[in-house]
Amino acid sequence: MIKVGIIGVGTVGTSVAEILRDNADVISARAGVDIVVKSGVVKNLKKDRGLDIIITDNVDDILNDKEIDIVVELMGGVEEPFEVVKRALKAGKAVVTANKALLAYHRYELQTIAKDIAFEYEASVAGGIPIITALRDGLSANHIESIMGIMNGTCNYMMTEMTNNGVSYDAILKEAQDLGYAESDPSFDVGGFDAAHKLLILASIAYGIDAKPEDILIEGIDKVRSEDIAFAKEFGYAIKLLGIAKKDENEVELRVHACLIKQDEMIAKIDGVMNAISVVGDKVGETLYYGPGAGGDATASAVVANIIDIARSGKSTPMLGFNRPMEGSKLTLKSTDDINSKYYLRINVSDRAGVLARVTKLFEENQISVETMLQRPSTQTSANLLISTHIALEKDVQKLIKELEAQDFVNATPVMIRIV
Numbered sequence: 001m002i003k004v005g006i007i008g009v010g011t012v013g014t015s016v017a018e019i020l021r022d023n024a025d026v027i028s029a030r031a032g033v034d035i036v037v038k039s040g041v042v043k044n045l046k047k048d049r050g051l052d053i054i055i056t057d058n059v060d061d062i063l064n065d066k067e068i069d070i071v072v073e074l075m076g077g078v079e080e081p082f083e084v085v086k087r088a089l090k091a092g093k094a095v096v097t098a099n100k101a102l103l104a105y106h107r108y109e110l111q112t113i114a115k116d117i118a119f120e121y122e123a124s125v126a127g128g129i130p131i132i133t134a135l136r137d138g139l140s141a142n143h144i145e146s147i148m149g150i151m152n153g154t155c156n157y158m159m160t161e162m163t164n165n166g167v168s169y170d171a172i173l174k175e176a177q178d179l180g181y182a183e184s185d186p187s188f189d190v191g192g193f194d195a196a197h198k199l200l201i202l203a204s205i206a207y208g209i210d211a212k213p214e215d216i217l218i219e220g221i222d223k224v225r226s227e228d229i230a231f232a233k234e235f236g237y238a239i240k241l242l243g244i245a246k247k248d249e250n251e252v253e254l255r256v257h258a259c260l261i262k263q264d265e266m267i268a269k270i271d272g273v274m275n276a277i278s279v280v281g282d283k284v285g286e287t288l289y290y291g292p293g294a295g296g297d298a299t300a301s302a303v304v305a306n307i308i309d310i311a312r313s314g315k316s317t318p319m320l321g322f323n324r325p326m327e328g329s330k331l332t333l334k335s336t337d338d339i340n341s342k343y344y345l346r347i348n349v350s351d352r353a354g355v356l357a358r359v360t361k362l363f364e365e366n367q368i369s370v371e372t373m374l375q376r377p378s379t380q381t382s383a384n385l386l387i388s389t390h391i392a393l394e395k396d397v398q399k400l401i402k403e404l405e406a407q408d409f410v411n412a413t414p415v416m417i418r419i420v
């Protein structure tokens with residue numbers, strides 16, 4: 001019998017224990033051994049979780065328990081779980097975590113510490129979608145050309161509701177929190193950090209790149225408003241928060257930001273809290289993974305799959321999927337300045353003679369060519385200019401935005417969304 005200890009018996013932790021109990025027949029058949037949860041650590045001992053397990057508020061009760069074979073870490077945070085997980089590994093216990101922030105900062109140290117002890121984290125990226133297994137095992141024969149996807153269910157839910165039902169940004173954020181999709185601090189979702197943590201994990205498996213969140217371009221959906229959605233609809237786009245990893249010779253682009261995507265692209269059709277990730281390999285071509293990226297049972301499904309795998313095999317795959325230095329030894333992160341993209345800009349200007357000419361002059365001076373343009377009245381004396389560009393260089397667009405902001409006829413910092 002394999003015994004499990006869960007550190008953090010919240011929504012996901014409770015689902016893990018319930019799945020191991022309710023699906024014990026298929027689980028023991030697949031694992032070849034019975035798996036039971038022995039104990040769980042919680043902060044609030046008074047709350048009844050309806051589980052027949054030992055409940056404690058002391059992590060030592062699990063870390064020092066010689067009967068526990070697998071520790072499931074679902075505490076959240078970075079440094080505290082890092083210490084707990086290190087102690088578990090040093091005690092020879094296998095670890096399963098859903099903690100993407102922990103991995104975004106400490107995955108390479110954890111790989112070194114874990115060595116031959118199983119350390120699994122399928123639930124950390126895109127909840128119920130087995131994307132780690134797909135990338136690390138199923139696609140291991142390939143050079144990975146790109147990874148692009150919707151990796152945050154909260155943002156996708158918000159964008160979908162704002163587009164389809166005209167719901168305001170604040171109202172829909174509150175609803176996503178009430179539905180349990182959002183992180184405890186929702187700025188992790190809407191600011192793009194949650195998706196960035198996931199992208200960094202995938203980029204390590206694909207490229208061996210050891211980057212931290214501070215090293216890459218991270219923007220969220222917090223500046224997207226109904227005017228931008230109206231523009232997107234008018235020109236046949238959807239707005240999505242995407243995580244993008246793209247290899248170009250010896251450079252890798254890693255970025256998370258809101259994107260305008262043509263409505264006929266598959267990824268543009270992914271609505272609600274669902275996640276979808278496209279991975280292009282040099283031999284396999286494009287593959288696409290779709291499923292629930294948040295929610296207790298979906299996330300717990302991935303945690304339990306890791307537990308079954310460990311119970312079955314002990315240890316089969318290196319944590320990040322490579323045993324020798326990967327391409328990461330020769331690959332470098334592409335500078336954000338060198339990104340090439342089409343862009344959309346919303347510029348709120350005073351509505352008076354000559355303003356449009358001065359705006360387009362600034363575009364010309366920065367070698368940025370306009371593709372489409374709309375002007376929509378904003379107040380009696382101001383208007384929104386909604387402009388999309390042909391392909392331009394990120395550093396030129398950033399310079400243009402600064403120059404526009406400095407003009408007396410520009411009323412607010414222009415909002416920019418990249419077009420994929």
Ligand code: HSE
Pocket residue numbers: 124126127151152153154155181182183189194293294295
């Ligand atoms: N807050 C995350 C999301 C949960 O909305 O996708 C899963 O990581």
